[in-house]
Amino acid sequence: MPSSYRVHRVVDADPQTVWDLLTDAPAYPSWNPAVVSLGGRIAVGEKIAMVSAVAPGRTFTLTVDRMDEPREMVWSGGMPLGLYRGVRTFTLVPLDGGRTDFTMAEVFGGPLAPLMNRVVPDMTVSFERFGDAVVAAARA
Structure with a gap:
């Protein structure tokens, strides 16, 4: 499996509109088929609980590490002691x-x-769906 994933899209909406979409945790399942649920508050230092369509039986606990509205946001999660870590x-x-x-x-x-x-599931399709969902939801 790859050690990284990436999706890129041009969205027909301004950055603030896209930002507002990406920072509204409870709304994710209504617009994003890659996310089953996203609980918690998306704010620096907060923990969020994500269930993805790739692994619907598992909840990933993530920390919101950085937010530079409306330009960049960073989430991370993984094993204790940095044994295995993902940074989105x-x-x-x-x-x-x-x-x-x-x-x-x-x-x-x-x-x-x-x-x-x-052993981590391939997230290529999930990333593509996420990108497509951002485009569609920002346009709505």
């Missing part, structure tokens, strides 16, 4: 015409990464 970064860049260059990337690392990356 959302990047929003304003484009002409009120559009947004949206990128979501996740990188996995740590001493157990070579082993864990073999």
Whole structure:
């Protein structure tokens, strides 16, 4: 399995509109088929609980590490002591015409990464669905 994933889309909405979508945790399941549920408050230092469509029987506890509204947000989670860790970064860049260059990337690392990356489900399709959902929901 890859040790990183990335999706990129141009969204026909301004960065603030996309930001508002990405920071409304309870609304995720209503617009994003890649997310079954997202509980908690998306704010720096807060813990959020995500259930993804890739692994619907598992809840991932993530920490919101950084928010630079409306440009960048970083979530991370994984095993204690940094043995295996994923860091997801959302990047929003304003484009002409009120559009947004949206990128979501996740990188996995740590001493157990070579082993864990073999058993973690492939998230390529999930990332593509997430990107497509951002485009559709921001347009609505």
